[in-house]
Amino acid sequence: MLIFECPYCGIHADETELSPGGEAHLKRFGPGASDEDFEGYLFMRENPKGVHFERWRHSNGCGKWFHAARCTMTLEVFGTYKAQTFEPPQEIKDKITAKRPGWSWRTFS
Amino acid sequence: MSETETASFPPFNGYVTVSKDASIGMITLRGALNSKGLGLAVGKSLPKERCILDAKDMQVAWMSPDELMVLCPKENVANLEADFQKSLGSQHALVSDVSDARAVFTLKGTNVREVVAKLAPVDMAPGHFGTGEMRRTRFGQIAAAFWMTADDEVKIICFRSVAQYMYQQLCVCAARGSELDLWT
Numbered sequence: 445m446l447i448f449e450c451p452y453c454g455i456h457a458d459e460t461e462l463s464p465g466g467e468a469h470l471k472r473f474g475p476g477a478s479d480e481d482f483e484g485y486l487f488m489r490e491n492p493k494g495v496h497f498e499r500w501r502h503s504n505g506c507g508k509w510f511h512a513a514r515c516t517m518t519l520e521v522f523g524t525y526k527a528q529t530f531e532p533p534q535e536i537k538d539k540i541t542a543k544r545p546g547w548s549w550r551t552f553s
Numbered sequence: 554m555s556e557t558e559t560a561s562f563p564p565f566n567g568y569v570t571v572s573k574d575a576s577i578g579m580i581t582l583r584g585a586l587n588s589k590g591l592g593l594a595v596g597k598s599l600p601k602e603r604c605i606l607d608a609k610d611m612q613v614a615w616m617s618p619d620e621l622m623v624l625c626p627k628e629n630v631a632n633l634e635a636d637f638q639k640s641l642g643s644q645h646a647l648v649s650d651v652s653d654a655r656a657v658f659t660l661k662g663t664n665v666r667e668v669v670a671k672l673a674p675v676d677m678a679p680g681h682f683g684t685g686e687m688r689r690t691r692f693g694q695i696a697a698a699f700w701m702t703a704d705d706e707v708k709i710i711c712f713r714s715v716a717q718y719m720y721q722q723l724c725v726c727a728a729r730g731s732e733l734d735l736w737t
Contacts, residue, residue, distance in 0.1 A: 508617060
Protein backbone atom coordinates (compact mmCIF):
# COMPACT_ATOMS: atom_id res chain seq x y z
CA MET A 445 0.00 0.00 0.00
CA LEU A 446 1.20 3.49 -0.84
CA ILE A 447 1.88 5.85 2.03
CA PHE A 448 2.33 9.55 1.26
CA GLU A 449 3.23 12.32 3.65
CA CYS A 450 0.74 15.12 3.13
CA PRO A 451 2.79 18.32 2.66
CA TYR A 452 -0.04 20.39 4.16
CA CYS A 453 -0.81 18.61 7.42
CA GLY A 454 2.21 16.35 7.83
CA ILE A 455 0.22 13.15 8.21
CA HIS A 456 1.64 9.97 6.75
CA ALA A 457 -1.57 9.01 5.02
CA ASP A 458 -2.14 5.64 3.47
CA GLU A 459 -3.93 5.18 0.19
CA THR A 460 -7.32 4.71 1.83
CA GLU A 461 -7.21 8.24 3.19
CA LEU A 462 -6.39 9.73 -0.21
CA SER A 463 -8.00 10.15 -3.61
CA PRO A 464 -5.97 9.85 -6.80
CA GLY A 465 -6.06 12.83 -9.13
CA GLY A 466 -4.23 11.59 -12.20
CA GLU A 467 -1.10 12.90 -13.81
CA ALA A 468 0.63 15.97 -12.40
CA HIS A 469 1.85 19.15 -14.09
CA LEU A 470 -0.64 19.16 -16.96
CA LYS A 471 -0.92 22.44 -18.75
CA ARG A 472 -4.49 23.33 -19.50
CA PHE A 473 -5.48 24.26 -23.03
CA GLY A 474 -8.98 25.67 -23.18
CA PRO A 475 -11.07 27.75 -25.57
CA GLY A 476 -9.02 29.22 -28.37
CA ALA A 477 -6.34 26.53 -28.23
CA SER A 478 -5.49 24.45 -31.27
CA ASP A 479 -7.17 21.07 -31.66
CA GLU A 480 -3.83 19.39 -31.20
CA ASP A 481 -3.06 21.14 -27.91
CA PHE A 482 -6.55 20.48 -26.62
CA GLU A 483 -6.33 16.82 -27.49
CA GLY A 484 -2.97 16.59 -25.74
CA TYR A 485 -4.34 18.25 -22.63
CA LEU A 486 -7.44 16.10 -22.56
CA PHE A 487 -6.18 12.68 -23.56
CA MET A 488 -2.42 12.31 -23.84
CA ARG A 489 -0.94 10.85 -20.68
CA GLU A 490 2.34 9.35 -19.68
CA ASN A 491 2.33 5.67 -18.82
CA PRO A 492 5.83 5.15 -17.56
CA LYS A 493 7.46 2.12 -16.03
CA GLY A 494 9.46 3.88 -13.38
CA VAL A 495 9.47 7.51 -12.26
CA HIS A 496 6.06 9.14 -12.34
CA PHE A 497 4.46 12.33 -11.05
CA GLU A 498 0.90 12.31 -9.83
CA ARG A 499 -1.67 14.46 -8.12
CA TRP A 500 -3.36 13.20 -4.97
CA ARG A 501 -5.89 14.68 -2.63
CA HIS A 502 -5.92 14.17 1.12
CA SER A 503 -9.67 13.72 0.88
CA ASN A 504 -10.25 12.00 4.21
CA GLY A 505 -7.99 14.46 5.95
CA CYS A 506 -7.13 18.10 5.47
CA GLY A 507 -8.71 18.03 2.00
CA LYS A 508 -5.74 19.54 0.15
CA TRP A 509 -4.38 18.59 -3.25
CA PHE A 510 -0.69 17.77 -3.45
CA HIS A 511 1.86 16.24 -5.80
CA ALA A 512 3.70 12.96 -5.38
CA ALA A 513 6.74 11.54 -7.13
CA ARG A 514 6.92 7.77 -7.10
CA CYS A 515 8.07 4.74 -9.04
CA THR A 516 5.28 2.84 -10.77
CA MET A 517 7.32 -0.36 -10.82
CA THR A 518 8.55 -0.65 -7.23
CA LEU A 519 5.93 1.67 -5.66
CA GLU A 520 8.82 3.50 -4.01
CA VAL A 521 7.83 7.04 -3.03
CA PHE A 522 10.49 9.67 -3.74
CA GLY A 523 8.62 12.47 -2.06
CA THR A 524 5.57 14.71 -1.96
CA TYR A 525 5.32 18.44 -2.51
CA LYS A 526 2.72 21.18 -2.53
CA ALA A 527 0.42 21.83 -5.45
CA GLN A 528 1.36 25.49 -5.94
CA THR A 529 4.16 24.79 -8.39
CA PHE A 530 4.64 24.17 -12.12
CA GLU A 531 7.41 21.65 -11.73
CA PRO A 532 8.87 19.38 -9.04
CA PRO A 533 11.18 21.15 -6.58
CA GLN A 534 14.92 20.60 -7.07
CA GLU A 535 15.09 18.66 -3.81
CA ILE A 536 12.66 16.05 -5.15
CA LYS A 537 14.50 15.86 -8.47
CA ASP A 538 17.79 15.31 -6.62
CA LYS A 539 16.26 12.49 -4.60
CA ILE A 540 15.07 10.79 -7.78
CA THR A 541 18.44 11.27 -9.49
CA ALA A 542 20.17 9.65 -6.53
CA LYS A 543 18.06 6.54 -6.96
CA ARG A 544 17.30 6.51 -10.69
CA PRO A 545 20.25 8.15 -12.46
CA GLY A 546 19.36 9.39 -15.91
CA TRP A 547 15.61 9.49 -15.32
CA SER A 548 13.37 11.70 -17.38
CA TRP A 549 9.65 12.41 -17.41
CA ARG A 550 8.06 14.68 -20.02
CA THR A 551 10.27 17.77 -19.96
CA PHE A 552 11.74 17.09 -16.52
CA SER A 553 14.92 15.22 -15.77
CA MET B 554 -35.52 11.77 4.58
CA SER B 555 -37.72 11.01 7.51
CA GLU B 556 -35.73 7.88 8.21
CA THR B 557 -32.61 9.87 8.97
CA GLU B 558 -34.41 12.45 11.01
CA THR B 559 -36.06 9.94 13.25
CA ALA B 560 -32.94 7.78 13.57
CA SER B 561 -32.27 7.16 17.21
CA PHE B 562 -28.96 6.61 18.87
CA PRO B 563 -29.55 4.89 22.22
CA PRO B 564 -26.45 4.73 24.41
CA PHE B 565 -24.66 1.46 23.74
CA ASN B 566 -22.90 -0.42 26.50
CA GLY B 567 -20.25 -2.61 25.00
CA TYR B 568 -16.76 -2.99 26.40
CA VAL B 569 -16.58 0.66 25.42
CA THR B 570 -19.70 2.81 25.64
CA VAL B 571 -20.99 4.64 22.59
CA SER B 572 -23.26 7.65 22.93
CA LYS B 573 -24.32 10.57 20.80
CA ASP B 574 -23.38 13.98 22.13
CA ALA B 575 -25.95 16.57 21.07
CA SER B 576 -24.56 19.29 23.32
CA ILE B 577 -21.57 20.32 21.22
CA GLY B 578 -21.88 23.23 18.82
CA MET B 579 -19.43 23.71 15.98
CA ILE B 580 -18.34 26.77 14.04
CA THR B 581 -16.12 26.54 11.00
CA LEU B 582 -13.64 29.36 10.49
CA ARG B 583 -11.84 29.57 7.18
CA GLY B 584 -9.32 32.14 6.16
CA ALA B 585 -5.64 32.97 6.44
CA LEU B 586 -4.72 31.51 9.82
CA ASN B 587 -1.88 33.94 10.40
CA SER B 588 -4.13 36.96 9.88
CA LYS B 589 -4.89 39.39 12.64
CA GLY B 590 -8.64 38.96 12.43
CA LEU B 591 -8.65 35.22 13.05
CA GLY B 592 -6.22 35.61 15.92
CA LEU B 593 -8.48 38.23 17.47
CA ALA B 594 -11.51 36.08 16.89
CA VAL B 595 -10.39 33.04 18.82
CA GLY B 596 -8.03 34.70 21.26
CA LYS B 597 -4.30 35.26 21.04
CA SER B 598 -3.12 31.71 20.54
CA LEU B 599 -4.12 29.54 17.61
CA PRO B 600 -3.68 25.79 17.76
CA LYS B 601 -0.59 24.37 16.12
CA GLU B 602 -0.84 22.02 13.16
CA ARG B 603 -3.21 19.10 13.90
CA CYS B 604 -3.81 20.28 17.47
CA ILE B 605 -6.84 21.12 19.55
CA LEU B 606 -6.54 23.87 22.09
CA ASP B 607 -8.60 24.82 25.12
CA ALA B 608 -9.42 28.50 24.93
CA LYS B 609 -11.86 30.56 26.97
CA ASP B 610 -15.28 28.80 26.97
CA MET B 611 -14.42 26.90 23.81
CA GLN B 612 -12.01 24.59 22.10
CA VAL B 613 -10.25 25.48 18.88
CA ALA B 614 -9.05 22.78 16.52
CA TRP B 615 -6.72 22.99 13.52
CA MET B 616 -8.46 21.31 10.59
CA SER B 617 -6.32 22.29 7.60
CA PRO B 618 -3.86 25.07 6.71
CA ASP B 619 -6.76 27.47 6.21
CA GLU B 620 -9.44 26.09 8.47
CA LEU B 621 -10.22 26.05 12.16
CA MET B 622 -13.11 24.44 13.98
CA VAL B 623 -14.45 26.01 17.12
CA LEU B 624 -16.27 23.72 19.55
CA CYS B 625 -18.51 25.16 22.22
CA PRO B 626 -21.79 24.43 23.98
CA LYS B 627 -24.63 24.66 21.44
CA GLU B 628 -26.35 27.52 23.21
CA ASN B 629 -23.25 29.73 22.81
CA VAL B 630 -22.92 29.24 19.06
CA ALA B 631 -25.02 32.21 17.94
CA ASN B 632 -23.21 34.64 20.24
CA LEU B 633 -19.75 33.36 19.33
CA GLU B 634 -20.55 33.48 15.64
CA ALA B 635 -21.59 37.12 15.96
CA ASP B 636 -18.40 37.87 17.92
CA PHE B 637 -16.26 36.28 15.24
CA GLN B 638 -17.99 38.23 12.48
CA LYS B 639 -17.38 41.40 14.42
CA SER B 640 -13.67 40.82 15.04
CA LEU B 641 -13.11 39.72 11.45
CA GLY B 642 -14.72 42.88 10.14
CA SER B 643 -14.23 43.18 6.40
CA GLN B 644 -11.46 40.59 6.27
CA HIS B 645 -11.97 37.80 3.77
CA ALA B 646 -12.98 34.80 5.88
CA LEU B 647 -15.77 32.33 6.42
CA VAL B 648 -17.66 31.90 9.66
CA SER B 649 -20.31 29.26 9.58
CA ASP B 650 -22.39 27.45 12.18
CA VAL B 651 -22.12 23.79 11.20
CA SER B 652 -23.56 22.28 14.38
CA ASP B 653 -26.58 20.82 12.60
CA ALA B 654 -24.53 19.47 9.72
CA ARG B 655 -22.45 17.24 11.97
CA ALA B 656 -22.94 14.53 14.54
CA VAL B 657 -20.69 13.96 17.54
CA PHE B 658 -20.21 10.60 19.22
CA THR B 659 -18.48 9.86 22.51
CA LEU B 660 -16.60 6.65 23.19
CA LYS B 661 -15.79 5.95 26.81
CA GLY B 662 -13.87 3.11 28.39
CA THR B 663 -10.33 1.97 29.00
CA ASN B 664 -10.11 0.38 25.54
CA VAL B 665 -11.20 3.38 23.45
CA ARG B 666 -7.91 3.39 21.56
CA GLU B 667 -8.59 -0.08 20.33
CA VAL B 668 -12.09 0.70 19.03
CA VAL B 669 -10.74 3.66 17.06
CA ALA B 670 -7.89 1.55 15.70
CA LYS B 671 -10.37 -1.01 14.38
CA LEU B 672 -11.98 1.61 12.14
CA ALA B 673 -9.43 4.28 11.28
CA PRO B 674 -5.97 4.04 9.64
CA VAL B 675 -4.36 5.81 12.56
CA ASP B 676 -1.62 4.63 14.90
CA MET B 677 -3.47 4.67 18.20
CA ALA B 678 -0.70 3.18 20.34
CA PRO B 679 -0.16 5.13 23.57
CA GLY B 680 2.61 7.63 22.92
CA HIS B 681 1.69 7.93 19.25
CA PHE B 682 -1.67 9.59 19.70
CA GLY B 683 -2.95 11.42 22.73
CA THR B 684 -4.92 14.31 24.12
CA GLY B 685 -4.39 17.68 22.47
CA GLU B 686 -4.32 16.21 19.00
CA MET B 687 -7.08 16.52 16.39
CA ARG B 688 -7.03 13.93 13.65
CA ARG B 689 -9.05 14.06 10.46
CA THR B 690 -9.30 10.67 8.86
CA ARG B 691 -11.85 8.07 7.87
CA PHE B 692 -13.87 5.67 10.01
CA GLY B 693 -14.81 2.69 7.90
CA GLN B 694 -15.87 4.34 4.68
CA ILE B 695 -16.75 7.81 5.90
CA ALA B 696 -14.73 10.93 6.63
CA ALA B 697 -14.47 11.84 10.29
CA ALA B 698 -12.40 13.74 12.82
CA PHE B 699 -11.63 12.73 16.35
CA TRP B 700 -9.74 13.79 19.42
CA MET B 701 -9.14 12.41 22.88
CA THR B 702 -10.49 14.39 25.79
CA ALA B 703 -8.90 11.96 28.24
CA ASP B 704 -7.06 8.69 28.01
CA ASP B 705 -10.38 6.82 28.22
CA GLU B 706 -12.59 9.13 26.18
CA VAL B 707 -12.72 9.88 22.47
CA LYS B 708 -15.01 12.31 20.66
CA ILE B 709 -15.74 11.67 17.01
CA ILE B 710 -17.28 14.11 14.53
CA CYS B 711 -18.86 13.02 11.28
CA PHE B 712 -21.47 14.34 8.89
CA ARG B 713 -25.01 14.07 10.19
CA SER B 714 -26.11 12.34 7.00
CA VAL B 715 -23.88 9.37 7.83
CA ALA B 716 -24.42 9.39 11.60
CA GLN B 717 -26.38 6.15 11.50
CA TYR B 718 -23.53 4.36 9.73
CA MET B 719 -21.05 5.75 12.24
CA TYR B 720 -23.20 4.73 15.19
CA GLN B 721 -23.67 1.20 13.91
CA GLN B 722 -20.04 0.56 13.12
CA LEU B 723 -18.95 1.98 16.47
CA CYS B 724 -21.41 -0.32 18.25
CA VAL B 725 -20.16 -3.36 16.33
CA CYS B 726 -16.55 -2.54 17.14
CA ALA B 727 -17.35 -1.87 20.78
CA ALA B 728 -19.41 -5.03 21.24
CA ARG B 729 -18.49 -7.30 24.11
CA GLY B 730 -16.55 -10.32 22.99
CA SER B 731 -14.63 -8.35 20.35
CA GLU B 732 -11.93 -7.13 22.73
CA LEU B 733 -8.39 -7.31 21.37
CA ASP B 734 -6.64 -6.07 24.52
CA LEU B 735 -3.92 -4.49 22.46
CA TRP B 736 -2.79 -1.84 24.86
CA THR B 737 -4.16 -2.80 28.24
